[in-house]
Amino acid sequence: MSTENPFYNALPDSEPSAIPVPSKPSAPREYPAIPRKVYLYGTCLIDLLYPQAGIDAIELIEQQGIEVIFVEQQSCCGQPAYTSGYTEQALDVARSQLVLFKEEWPIVVLSGSCGGMMRHHYPHLFEAQPELAEALKLSERIFEFSEFLVNVLKLKLNDQGQPTRVVLHTSCTARREMNTHLSGRALLEQLSNVELTQQDHEAECCGFGGAFSVRHPQISGAMVEDKCDSLEATGARQLVSADSGCLMNINGALEVKHSSLRGMHLASFLRQRNGETL
Helix, strand or coil: CCCCCCCCCCCCCCCHHHCCCCCCCCCCCCCCCCCCEEEEECCHHHHHCCHHHHHHHHHHHHCCCCEEECCCCCCCCCHHHHHCCCHHHHHHHHHHHHCCCCCCCCEEECCHHHHHHHHHHHHHHCCCCCCHHHHHHHHHCEEEHHHHHHHHCCCCCCECCCCEEEEEECCHHHHHCCCCHHHHHHHHHCCCCEEEECCCCCCCCCCCCCHHHHHCHHHHHHHHHHHHHHHHHCCCCEEEECCHHHHHHHHHHHHHCCCCCCEEEHHHHHHHHECCCC
16 A cells, blocks of 8 residues: 555554443542642643643632643643554654653643543553553543543632523543543533533534544534534534534634634633632
8 A cells, every 4th residue: 555645554444443442430430639739731732722721721720729730741642643543653652641740640631532542542552561550550640621620629610701601512532431521511500600502413523533534524524514503503602612623623614604603622711701719
């Protein structure tokens, strides 16, 4: 096969078992006490497209008296290579992350997909590698952002914004791997001046899927069109999501439609609405 094809050495689509699917936990996750310090894992798309969301997340956590450590050398979690079948390349990227988060502090991740990769797939990725024990310890310290606010900080919000109607979109990984779709909703439901609406396609993918949208652009485009129609039908004035990949995809499609609806990262929306935490 020609090396001009960017996926020439990736595992073919006909091998769905190439990427192990994490089994559902047999018991609810046990959450730690509120820590003195945390790491923030910003993700590639926060760094490149939504840096304000990273700043807003830091400010929300620091309001609780917690020191937030942002390691500047952090980069990709390795998920794009991993889900495309490039295991060796994914290992190279993942190894570079392991050495950056040595302290035993929680790692708060601003994306369900990156959180899912680091918490559930690192153990598979490093299964036959000398860093397995280190990867397992790191995976236990991974918390998706909304999960951390709700279950560790038990954050109470004080809504100082104007009345508005919003619709929430949760990524596939946040819903099916991290099980954090309810924590984002719980945070928004605390806001007294926010009416949270329900979309018809709540559990459906927006069509991004990282490499999926590159491999199958026509299918991806049809999926995001359906998603946008569902979001607009709610009459919401604001779309909120905790996943930047979904936001990038949906916002792009909404812009093409000349829609007035736009998406904002959950961290930024909460920071804008919230006064002093209670």
